[in-house]
Amino acid sequence: MNGKHEALWAIARFFDTIRYGYEGHEGYRKSTDLFKMIPCLEDLMTRGLIHPQWTNFLDLGCADGRVNLMMSYFVRNSIGIEIDKEILNEFEPRKAHLNRLLKDQKIQPIPENVHLFSGDSLEPGTHARVKEISGVSFEEMDLLYTYITLHDLFGEMIVEKAQKGALYMVYGFSRILPRYEGMELLIPDVGSQGIAALYRKL
Numbered sequence: 001m002n003g004k005h006e007a008l009w010a011i012a013r014f015f016d017t018i019r020y021g022y023e024g025h026e027g028y029r030k031s032t033d034l035f036k037m038i039p040c041l042e043d044l045m046t047r048g049l050i051h052p053q054w055t056n057f058l059d060l061g062c063a064d065g066r067v068n069l070m071m072s073y074f075v076r077n078s079i080g081i082e083i084d085k086e087i088l089n090e091f092e093p094r095k096a097h098l099n100r101l102l103k104d105q106k107i108q109p110i111p112e113n114v115h116l117f118s119g120d121s122l123e124p125g126t127h128a129r130v131k132e133i134s135g136v137s138f139e140e141m142d143l144l145y146t147y148i149t150l151h152d153l154f155g156e157m158i159v160e161k162a163q164k165g166a167l168y169m170v171y172g173f174s175r176i177l178p179r180y181e182g183m184e185l186l187i188p189d190v191g192s193q194g195i196a197a198l199y200r201k202l
């Protein structure tokens with residue numbers, strides 16, 4: 001059985017053929033480039049900022065859950081919230097398809113720690129539902145993620161509600177980085193990909 005490294009590359013290859021928002025009218029759901037995400041996650045692991053046994057991860061606008069699937073190998077709980085039900089419905093068939101490909105290639109399957117929810121990430125009721133079903137409250141999230149979407153509003157929510165020291169990874173900015181009151185910029189260029197910055201709640 002091939003391990004985590006092979007799984008990450010297989011997931012990136014799979015989703016590379018179904019990327020959104022790079023042309024046409026779907027910019028609002030632009031997909032993370034998973035090939036760039038691999039070094040970002042390895043960087044966070046090497047620095048001891050995430051751990052498969054304790055990290056609770058939340059993608060605040062998870063779309064088809066692709067970041068969650070990749071993250072599942074690095075964290076304890078890989079949780080996502082998506083406001084558009086139709087987009088969220090793409091998750092299960094893609095996960096099943098991917099798991100078949102991984103099995104055929106004798107690669108480690110996707111861990112059973114991915115929990116995706118339909119709802120608005122800015123609504124407290126959504127977080128209550130996440131807690132009820134996954135057992136993880138918003139206050140227990142260790143790493144929160146967004147691909148630009150509502151990054152400023154999500155930042156305010158994190159400052160208001162998340163635990164001290166919670167990490168916020170914002171994907172999609174390069175040289176000119178946003179600042180959030182109540183957070184410090186911890187790593188301006190996670191994984192040296194020129195695409196993601198990491199903040200920590202003070």
Ligand SMILES: C[S@@+](CC[C@H](N)C(=O)[O-])C[C@H]1O[C@@H](n2cnc3c(N)ncnc32)[C@H](O)[C@@H]1O
Pocket residue numbers: 027028029030031032059060061062063064066067081082083084087119120121122146147148149150
């Ligand atoms: C730019 S896409 C990123 C998708 C995915 N995280 C990725 O990186 O590939 C942003 C997603 O956030 C969703 N979204 C927008 N506002 C939201 C909200 N308030 N709560 C939850 N999801 C939201 C959109 O429908 C869209 O699918």
